[in-house]
Amino acid sequence: NRELKLFSGNANPALARAIGTYLDLPISAATVSSFSDGEIRVRVEENVRGADVFLIQSCCAPVNDSIMEMLIMIDALKRSSANRITAVIPYFGYARQDRKDQPRVPISAKLVADLITTAGADRVLTMDLHASQIQGFFDIPVDNLYALPVLLDYITKRKIEDLVVVSPDAGGVERARAFAKRLQANLAIIDKRREGPNQAQVMNIIGDVQGKSALLLDDMIDTAGTIVQGAQACLDKGAREVWAGCSHGVLSGPALERLQQSGLTEVVVTDSIPLRGKDLKCPKLKLLSVAPLFGEAIRRIHEDESVSSLFV
Amino acid sequence: NRELKLFSGNANPALARAIGTYLDLPISAATVSSFSDGEIRVRVEENVRGADVFLIQSCCAPVNDSIMEMLIMIDALKRSSANRITAVIPYFGYARQDRKDQPRVPISAKLVADLITTAGADRVLTMDLHASQIQGFFDIPVDNLYALPVLLDYITKRKIEDLVVVSPDAGGVERARAFAKRLQANLAIIDKRREGPNQAQVMNIIGDVQGKSALLLDDMIDTAGTIVQGAQACLDKGAREVWAGCSHGVLSGPALERLQQSGLTEVVVTDSIPLRGKDLKCPKLKLLSVAPLFGEAIRRIHEDESVSSLFV
Ligand SMILES: Nc1ncnc2c1ncn2[C@@H]1O[C@H](COP(=O)(O)O)[C@@H](O)[C@H]1O
Ligand SMILES: Nc1ncnc2c1ncn2[C@@H]1O[C@H](COP(=O)(O)O)[C@@H](O)[C@H]1O
Numbered sequence: 001n002r003e004l005k006l007f008s009g010n011a012n013p014a015l016a017r018a019i020g021t022y023l024d025l026p027i028s029a030a031t032v033s034s035f036s037d038g039e040i041r042v043r044v045e046e047n048v049r050g051a052d053v054f055l056i057q058s059c060c061a062p063v064n065d066s067i068m069e070m071l072i073m074i075d076a077l078k079r080s081s082a083n084r085i086t087a088v089i090p091y092f093g094y095a096r097q098d099r100k101d102q103p104r105v106p107i108s109a110k111l112v113a114d115l116i117t118t119a120g121a122d123r124v125l126t127m128d129l130h131a132s133q134i135q136g137f138f139d140i141p142v143d144n145l146y147a148l149p150v151l152l153d154y155i156t157k158r159k160i161e162d163l164v165v166v167s168p169d170a171g172g173v174e175r176a177r178a179f180a181k182r183l184q185a186n187l188a189i190i191d192k193r194r195e196g197p198n199q200a201q202v203m204n205i206i207g208d209v210q211g212k213s214a215l216l217l218d219d220m221i222d223t224a225g226t227i228v229q230g231a232q233a234c235l236d237k238g239a240r241e242v243w244a245g246c247s248h249g250v251l252s253g254p255a256l257e258r259l260q261q262s263g264l265t266e267v268v269v270t271d272s273i274p275l276r277g278k279d280l281k282c283p284k285l286k287l288l289s290v291a292p293l294f295g296e297a298i299r300r301i302h303e304d305e306s307v308s309s310l311f312v
Numbered sequence: 313n314r315e316l317k318l319f320s321g322n323a324n325p326a327l328a329r330a331i332g333t334y335l336d337l338p339i340s341a342a343t344v345s346s347f348s349d350g351e352i353r354v355r356v357e358e359n360v361r362g363a364d365v366f367l368i369q370s371c372c373a374p375v376n377d378s379i380m381e382m383l384i385m386i387d388a389l390k391r392s393s394a395n396r397i398t399a400v401i402p403y404f405g406y407a408r409q410d411r412k413d414q415p416r417v418p419i420s421a422k423l424v425a426d427l428i429t430t431a432g433a434d435r436v437l438t439m440d441l442h443a444s445q446i447q448g449f450f451d452i453p454v455d456n457l458y459a460l461p462v463l464l465d466y467i468t469k470r471k472i473e474d475l476v477v478v479s480p481d482a483g484g485v486e487r488a489r490a491f492a493k494r495l496q497a498n499l500a501i502i503d504k505r506r507e508g509p510n511q512a513q514v515m516n517i518i519g520d521v522q523g524k525s526a527l528l529l530d531d532m533i534d535t536a537g538t539i540v541q542g543a544q545a546c547l548d549k550g551a552r553e554v555w556a557g558c559s560h561g562v563l564s565g566p567a568l569e570r571l572q573q574s575g576l577t578e579v580v581v582t583d584s585i586p587l588r589g590k591d592l593k594c595p596k597l598k599l600l601s602v603a604p605l606f607g608e609a610i611r612r613i614h615e616d617e618s619v620s621s622l623f624v
Contacts, residue, residue: 039406068376079419105355105388107387119423
């Protein structure tokens with residue numbers, strides 16, 4: 001039949017429903033719970049023979065449960081004779097362990113890629129991979145969307161005056177540059193240096209933020225250390241206000257407290273990871289939805305159309 | 313060098329240390345912790361180039377974390393150029409999802425087998441697989457030890473009079489029979505039947521337990537429903553006392569309370585899964601160590617000797 005069917009694990013059901021709304025499709029029925037001992041229990045509750053299945057599961061905390069749930073659901077869908085299974089992974093976990101930056105460490109991002117393929121996924125649809133190289137860890141097709149248009153749209157609507165886009169570190173310059181170009185805004189870069197051992201870190205800003213509205217841009221905010229330090233550096237250098245934007249709001253550990261106590265005006269994140277009440281602890285958080293982006297990409301993949309025009 | 317090295321994850325470090333003691337070897341140094349967001353962080357802290365590595369990791373709760381830890385450690389060891397990696401999995405999780413007993417369910421035991429191979433294990437050493445068929449899910453060699461000698465030894469020492477070995481259900485008859493034969497004891501089987509819909513379950517005992525000491529034997533005790541029902545049936549049929557023995561004390565949910573409140577005299581489990589204070593809540597629990605069994609098996613695998621004589 002090649003009918004399009006959406007499934008969701010327990011990681012981000014709200015995003016899955018929003019994608020369903022965009023596509024005017026329900027989330028197909030599946031039991032995804034756990035047994036008394038914590039083992040995951042899955043049962044696909046409707047016929048998927050010959051269907052074009054999209055399983056929406058983000059690598060949200062608890063991340064190992066989310067990954068195992070995804071793998072077991074893929075196994076169940078495969079054994080139920082789905083025609084094609086696309087793992088839709090809005091936030092791809094373990095992406096920061098993508099290289100051996102020390103001796104004798106794993107490359108967990110490659111491992112996770114292999115696990116997804118082994119379980120039986122035919123394609124992957126994800127967004128803002130921490131490193132684009134992770135696409136090459138897969139032997140199956142990977143579409144890597146960008147949240148940039150969604151963030152751009154919001155920032156443009158806010159009509160912030162004298163905007164300067166700031167990369168919080170040297171690694172994020174390309175992302176910040178693409179954003180600044182689209183906004184026709186200036187670019188600045190924070191350059192953290194430790195002048196010697198046991199010396200405090202010095203925050204240098206390359207570019208001008210004096211009297212400007214700074215927008216710190218990163219792919220993810222985890223413990224928020226980098227972004228909060230960067231915001232302080234901008235304020236110290238005379239920025240009028242500082243905003244932060246990212247694709248993935250991991251927001252673990254001290255993140256919420258740090259952000260709320262910082263000089264940041266607003267922290268924009270997408271719903272690749274659900275807030276689950278985090279905005280109550282940190283009202284500075286602003287959630288943008290990537291559901292239309294994913295919905296449109298799913299529609300196009302199903303119709304065998306190109307998704308590249310989504311990467312604007 | 314082909315030096316034997318033992319590593320351990322966080323699932324069952326006490327068993328790993330006991331195996332080390334048997335082999336007169338330390339547990340090799342590795343960092344196995346987690347980042348702020350819950351992702352597992354692994355670093356092998358000593359050289360393993362060319363070594364014959366045995367990674368001891370049971371599928372204890374939290375089971376998904378234990379499995380991911382094992383996979384990431386295997387990846388790190390493989391990328392550190394270990395000569396051979398044997399995954400030592402005293403309790404193999406997801407083993408009850410070993411067949412499609414309903415439509416559209418996963419075969420998670422096969423998935424876990426595939427994940428272990430994909431991560432890079434060269435062999436598996438395990439004990440009392442819930443179904444021996446799981447060996448066939450692997451394309452790498454699997455040694456499946458039996459806790460039977462350890463349980464037998466203990467029961468023999470207790471010199472229990474008029475012992476009858478009882479299988480708690482039809483599925484466990486072979487295991488109970490092997491045990492009864494070795495003890496030269498009689499065998500009985502509990503046959504649960506529901507005479508019709510909405511009728512209470514009837515517990516029939518095939519064989520004689522009247523005036524005897526019954527020993528209920530199973531491969532695992534999870535929520536303890538089966539074993540406690542079986543014990544009551546034995547007592548109802550006039551057993552003088554009832555003991556229970558199993559290889560894997562999963563002991564989840566209501567298990568401890570049920571066992572403690574039951575008419576059982578003692579519940580014997582092995583340390584394939586650590587008690588972690590469960591014996592304080594349920595003093596009926598008696599823990600036997602399978603460390604010498606695993607230690608001896610590891611020694612023989614390392615020496616390329618046969619382990620089959622351990623299967624007595
Ligand atoms: N979940 C995580 N949380 C924090 N740091 C991580 C995590 N995973 C990997 N890392 C570390 O982050 C560094 C890579 O980050 P990056 O330079 O931003 O790509 C490496 O040193 C990793 O060991
Ligand atoms: N972790 C678990 N806890 C309880 N039941 C399970 C678990 N995993 C699988 N099962 C179910 O146990 C049944 C198989 O058990 P068995 O007949 O003892 O092999 C199947 O119906 C499974 O769905």
